[in-house]
Amino acid sequence: MSNPNQNPAPQDTDCDDLSISRIHEGYVLDHIKAGSSMKIYDFLKLGKLEGAAIAMIMNAKSSKMGKKDLIKIECPVGSIDLDVLGYIDHNITVNIIKDNEIKEKPKLRPPKVIKNIIRCTNPRCITSIEQELDHIFVLNDEAKEQYRCKYCEARYHGK
Numbered sequence: 607m608s609n610p611n612q613n614p615a616p617q618d619t620d621c622d623d624l625s626i627s628r629i630h631e632g633y634v635l636d637h638i639k640a641g642s643s644m645k646i647y648d649f650l651k652l653g654k655l656e657g658a659a660i661a662m663i664m665n666a667k668s669s670k671m672g673k674k675d676l677i678k679i680e681c682p683v684g685s686i687d688l689d690v691l692g693y694i695d696h697n698i699t700v701n702i703i704k705d706n707e708i709k710e711k712p713k714l715r716p717p718k719v720i721k722n723i724i725r726c727t728n729p730r731c732i733t734s735i736e737q738e739l740d741h742i743f744v745l746n747d748e749a750k751e752q753y754r755c756k757y758c759e760a761r762y763h764g765k
């Protein structure tokens with residue numbers, strides 16, 4: 607039986623190299639390419655995440671990358687779409703925090719299918735005509751991280 611009074615002090619973690627408030631539950635997105643945290647903020651729709659507290663750190667020093675961005679999100683676990691993140695940059699380190707501790711570091715991969723994240727720009731594509739259709743892209747070349755529209759097979763440029 608566990609003793610309820612035995613509340614171990616939160617461990618320091620490698621992502622807490624900057625002194626901002628600790629997260630009790632949520633995500634720490636580490637090793638974001640310097641300058642791209644705003645893009646990630648938009649893609650993940652963090653501004654619309656109800657009740658979430660978000661801290662963004664830009665151009666932090668990194669031994670691995672020189673400079674990096676970092677996003678800390680205090681929110682219920684499960685609120686963030688890791689597929690979207692895997693699509694944007696699968697080199698981002700995801701730390702899932704629960705009860706003040708890192709519970710999981712899921713490995714990101716480019717998702718096989720992405721839905722309503724990017725839009726097909728082919729004017730002849732059915733998604734341009736039928737507005738209510740989902741914009742679905744399928745990973746067609748994993749090494750090149752190349753996606754094609756499910757409907758017209760147009761390649762997506764300009765990630």
Ligand SMILES: [Zn+2]
Pocket residue numbers: 726727728731732733755756757758759760
């Ligand atoms: Zn299309």
